Amino acid sequence: MRKRYLAFRVVSAQSVNKRDVTDAVWNAILKLFGEYGASQTNLALIEYDQEKSWGIIRCSRRTVEMVRASIASVTEINETTVAIHVLGVSGTLKALRRKVSL
Amino acid sequence: MKRFVDLHLQPSIKDLTQVKNMVSLASELGYHMIGITLPPNVLYNLSRFRRKFEVISVVCTSKAVARQAAKDRRVDFLSFPSTNPRQRFFDHAEGELASKAFSSLEIDMAPLISSKSFQKIRLLSSLRKEVKIARKFDVPVTISSGATNTHLIRGPYDYAAIAALFDMTTPLALHALSETPLTIVQRNREKLSPNFVAPGIRVVRRKNCCPNA
Numbered sequence: 001m002r003k004r005y006l007a008f009r010v011v012s013a014q015s016v017n018k019r020d021v022t023d024a025v026w027n028a029i030l031k032l033f034g035e036y037g038a039s040q041t042n043l044a045l046i047e048y049d050q051e052k053s054w055g056i057i058r059c060s061r062r063t064v065e066m067v068r069a070s071i072a073s074v075t076e077i078n079e080t081t082v083a084i085h086v087l088g089v090s091g092t093l094k095a096l097r098r099k100v101s102l
Numbered sequence: 103m104k105r106f107v108d109l110h111l112q113p114s115i116k117d118l119t120q121v122k123n124m125v126s127l128a129s130e131l132g133y134h135m136i137g138i139t140l141p142p143n144v145l146y147n148l149s150r151f152r153r154k155f156e157v158i159s160v161v162c163t164s165k166a167v168a169r170q171a172a173k174d175r176r177v178d179f180l181s182f183p184s185t186n187p188r189q190r191f192f193d194h195a196e197g198e199l200a201s202k203a204f205s206s207l208e209i210d211m212a213p214l215i216s217s218k219s220f221q222k223i224r225l226l227s228s229l230r231k232e233v234k235i236a237r238k239f240d241v242p243v244t245i246s247s248g249a250t251n252t253h254l255i256r257g258p259y260d261y262a263a264i265a266a267l268f269d270m271t272t273p274l275a276l277h278a279l280s281e282t283p284l285t286i287v288q289r290n291r292e293k294l295s296p297n298f299v300a301p302g303i304r305v306v307r308r309k310n311c312c313p314n315a
Binding site for chain 2: 013031032065066068069071072073075081082083085086
């Protein structure tokens with residue numbers, strides 16, 4: 001199954017840890033697309049740098065737009081207002097890092 | 103490469119730091135052109151404002167305002183801010199009027215991003231109907247952020263992904279984020295130019311500008 005990697009940046013007044021980001025994205029997917037939709041995404045948080053507030057998520061190619069919409073709809077983590085911006089999407093980690101200069 | 107446009111940022115005009123932050127974030131996210139709203143009561147002063155500003159958007163808070171704005175060719179965008187389906191007036195009649203007046207339906211993403219549970223469901227349902235009506239009557243659709251702070255701004259491709267939730271295909275959504283608003287701004291800039299006479303007619307040369315001719 002083909003995969004896609006999404007680099008993202010979390011903008012928040014407070015530092016957000018890896019667990020909270022994963023939960024927020026999963027919750028957003030569940031809210032928007034339900035359990036059936038979430039099961040198709042094969043979502044995994046590959047990497048997350050808490051200090052720099054950026055990370056990489058992996059999902060299946062077919063659901064990349066679903067994941068992107070879900071990530072964009074995250075507005076709150078731990079009762080703190082946040083915004084998650086997708087910096088780039090690519091088929092390989094190497095190309096993604098080159099694309100978004102991580 | 104597409105030139106993305108967001109014609110509906112709503113920072114507090116008095117807070118210059120916020121304006122600056124929102125504009126720089128929009129630029130960072132890939133927008134080439136942005137519009138910041140000023141809140142005058144436009145319908146009463148439309149002819150005065152039309153010659154001052156490049157874009158006129160009417161916030162349709164009642165059916166009477168919506169119908170009047172849809173008939174008026176000076177209006178560029180029809181905006182429906184309410185998340186309540188009963189207070190969104192873009193129906194078949196509105197679509198037909200907007201089509202004749204070359205107005206565009208403006209969809210703000212901020213209410214969709216910030217709304218939750220049933221409010222979001224109802225808003226998505228309304229937007230789906232409105233997009234369908236717009237397509238039926240060839241009313242151009244424009245997607246804007248409608249953001250009041252930096253946390254509500256998203257990148258154009260994120261908006262395109264969200265637009266898929268109300269049945270807008272990605273190419274159509276990207277068009278609504280770039281070509282559609284850009285065409286409207288360019289058309290209005292041409293109209294505001296001193297050489298504009300009427301659509302398709304412009305002054306090429308004035309008699310007294312070339313004395314030797």
